Amino acid sequence: MHLVSDKTLENALKETSELVDDTLKDLLPELDRGSVGEKRLAEAMHYSVLSAGKRLRPFLVVKSADLFGVSRSSSLQTAAAIELIHAYSLIHDDLPALDDDDMRRGKPSCHKQFDEATAILAGDALLTLAFEVVSHPSTHESNSVRAELCRSIAEACGIRGMIGGQMTDIISEDRKLHIEEITRLQRMKTGALFAISCEAGAILGKAAPPMRKALRAYAYDVGLSFQITDDLLDAESGDSELWSTERQNKSIDKGTYVSALGADKAKRQAEILSAQAQEHLKTFGKQADLLNELARFVVERKK
Amino acid sequence: MHLVSDKTLENALKETSELVDDTLKDLLPELDRGSVGEKRLAEAMHYSVLSAGKRLRPFLVVKSADLFGVSRSSSLQTAAAIELIHAYSLIHDDLPALDDDDMRRGKPSCHKQFDEATAILAGDALLTLAFEVVSHPSTHESNSVRAELCRSIAEACGIRGMIGGQMTDIISEDRKLHIEEITRLQRMKTGALFAISCEAGAILGKAAPPMRKALRAYAYDVGLSFQITDDLLDAESGDSELWSTERQNKSIDKGTYVSALGADKAKRQAEILSAQAQEHLKTFGKQADLLNELARFVVERKK
Numbered sequence: 001m002h003l004v005s006d007k008t009l010e011n012a013l014k015e016t017s018e019l020v021d022d023t024l025k026d027l028l029p030e031l032d033r034g035s036v037g038e039k040r041l042a043e044a045m046h047y048s049v050l051s052a053g054k055r056l057r058p059f060l061v062v063k064s065a066d067l068f069g070v071s072r073s074s075s076l077q078t079a080a081a082i083e084l085i086h087a088y089s090l091i092h093d094d095l096p097a098l099d100d101d102d103m104r105r106g107k108p109s110c111h112k113q114f115d116e117a118t119a120i121l122a123g124d125a126l127l128t129l130a131f132e133v134v135s136h137p138s139t140h141e142s143n144s145v146r147a148e149l150c151r152s153i154a155e156a157c158g159i160r161g162m163i164g165g166q167m168t169d170i171i172s173e174d175r176k177l178h179i180e181e182i183t184r185l186q187r188m189k190t191g192a193l194f195a196i197s198c199e200a201g202a203i204l205g206k207a208a209p210p211m212r213k214a215l216r217a218y219a220y221d222v223g224l225s226f227q228i229t230d231d232l233l234d235a236e237s238g239d240s241e242l243w244s245t246e247r248q249n250k251s252i253d254k255g256t257y258v259s260a261l262g263a264d265k266a267k268r269q270a271e272i273l274s275a276q277a278q279e280h281l282k283t284f285g286k287q288a289d290l291l292n293e294l295a296r297f298v299v300e301r302k303k
Numbered sequence: 304m305h306l307v308s309d310k311t312l313e314n315a316l317k318e319t320s321e322l323v324d325d326t327l328k329d330l331l332p333e334l335d336r337g338s339v340g341e342k343r344l345a346e347a348m349h350y351s352v353l354s355a356g357k358r359l360r361p362f363l364v365v366k367s368a369d370l371f372g373v374s375r376s377s378s379l380q381t382a383a384a385i386e387l388i389h390a391y392s393l394i395h396d397d398l399p400a401l402d403d404d405d406m407r408r409g410k411p412s413c414h415k416q417f418d419e420a421t422a423i424l425a426g427d428a429l430l431t432l433a434f435e436v437v438s439h440p441s442t443h444e445s446n447s448v449r450a451e452l453c454r455s456i457a458e459a460c461g462i463r464g465m466i467g468g469q470m471t472d473i474i475s476e477d478r479k480l481h482i483e484e485i486t487r488l489q490r491m492k493t494g495a496l497f498a499i500s501c502e503a504g505a506i507l508g509k510a511a512p513p514m515r516k517a518l519r520a521y522a523y524d525v526g527l528s529f530q531i532t533d534d535l536l537d538a539e540s541g542d543s544e545l546w547s548t549e550r551q552n553k554s555i556d557k558g559t560y561v562s563a564l565g566a567d568k569a570k571r572q573a574e575i576l577s578a579q580a581q582e583h584l585k586t587f588g589k590q591a592d593l594l595n596e597l598a599r600f601v602v603e604r605k606k
């Protein structure tokens with residue numbers, strides 16, 4: 001049975017990924033327009049966004065939105081905006097002053113392919129474009145939906161979310177963290193963008209607050225179990241390129257779940273979180289099958 | 304008569320500046336909350352935003368909004384958001400990979416006071432916070448106004464506006480630009496944020512399109528005459544700290560109006576733009592006195 005559902009999930013991931021890529025190509029700035037600076041920026045934005053990511057966050061947006069019958073064009077534009085933000089965060093994270101990663105998704109990172117100035121500004125431009133996309137009337141006909149999308153995405157990506165998590169991660173590089181600190185760090189750095197991906201679907205569908213809350217809780221648990229599994233696979237294989245280098249954790253002993261809990265306990269924790277994630281979606285019944293499969297896949301994957 | 308109006312303008316600038324600073328203090332994240340990373344980020348954000356700027360862009364927001372009877376709380380929140388964006392752009396512009404400026408507004412620039420990683424992430428956090436502020440219900444009761452503010456601010460700050468201008472500026476450092484290129488560059492790098500500052504007032508006031516267009520045209524001309532005067536004063540004095548180091552143009556021969564036109568023609572051009580700016584506001588009559596005075600002040604200032 002798992003084989004069948006894995007196949008279904010794989011197909012669904014592939015289908016969404018292709019649709020999101022088409023949407024991203026429409027939204028990214030034209031390559032041959034404007035000044036030398038605009039052309040260079042556009043090139044760097046295309047380079048970083050249109051690389052081989054799994055589009056996991058866009059998948060969460062689209063499948064959450066499907067629960068509420070949201071139109072595909074609305075969910076894809078929103079999904080693309082979230083992916084723009086993910087791409088910006090990776091570009092800035094890879095910079096020499098931060099994680100100093102030369103490679104990303106199997107090719108040179110943005111600042112290696114271009115230069116640091118271009119990478120900093122391309123990241124800025126992608127974040128800015130994300131807000132232009134979600135606030136644009138073509139994303140949703142309701143002004144209140146678009147305003148709420150902007151507000152909640154900004155909150156998720158700000159100091160109390162993704163950026164705060166990145167800053168804490170950088171600062172904490174030299175010391176071993178407690179399990180509570182790791183959990184808080186990962187909830188901010190990874191969990192917040194996972195959570196807003198699912199919530200965005202609920203916002204687009206004008207879902208009742210308990211539905212939105214359930215999806216948010218699901219996404220945080222999936223994000224955390226995804227992270228723990230990453231740490232486990234890192235520790236087992238020494239291979240830092242997981243899921244198309246979704247995350248490059250170079251210092252295994254830093255502040256990971258495995259170093260804090262040991263491999264067995266960490267694995268058990270990932271499984272508990274995966275089960276918990278699926279529990280949150282009970283209210284949606286069979287409609288949430290794909291999201292449940294994703295929660296299972298995230299801990300069962302071997303790479 | 305100029306003395307009197309200069310005094311009036313000076314008082315108005317000071318008053319708005321104080322109100323905007325109070326609003327910024329309310330909006331910036333608390334200093335003592337969260338993880339070590341959040342605290343460090345908050346500190347860097349406060350440091351960069353609450354320095355001695357003239358708050359020229361917030362002034363444009365508030366005085367444009369006043370033309371349409373917008374509530375002070377709406378215009379101040381929006382003005383503060385624009386200032387957050389201005390602060391973010393200065394932080395990233397000062398980075399070693401870009402302009403490599405050690406000083407800003409008379410004190411060490413963000414990356415010198417903290418470090419590069421903190422400066423990059425603090426800039427990101429300020430940009431993100433700006434969108435959180437403008438999309439927040441407390442900024443304006445109308446969803447359509449908030450959504451339109453987000454969209455148009457994002458457009459002004461993106462690849463076809465401020466960031467595109469910054470990229471072109473960086474790329475062009477080694478070559479002399481034509482006057483058309485300089486004008487386009489400055490319209491993007493400086494003009495776009497000036498223009499959206501005035502437009503934001505019109506959006507908040509649900510102004511008719513011709514009014515919004517007039518304010519936009521005014522702001523572009525003021526921005527350009529401001530820039531030319533900066534170049535002139537730079538060339539005359541060799542002093543790069545103008546208007547509390549509003550702009551540090553380190554390479555005078557790069558691509559400035561003065562180098563392209565000569566000082567006399569550049570000065571004449573600034574005066575023409577200032578007069579043209581005021582012409583655009585004729586439709587507002589005496590209500591626009593302060594904005595007209597600002598257009599005069601921008602070219603008549605001696606520092």
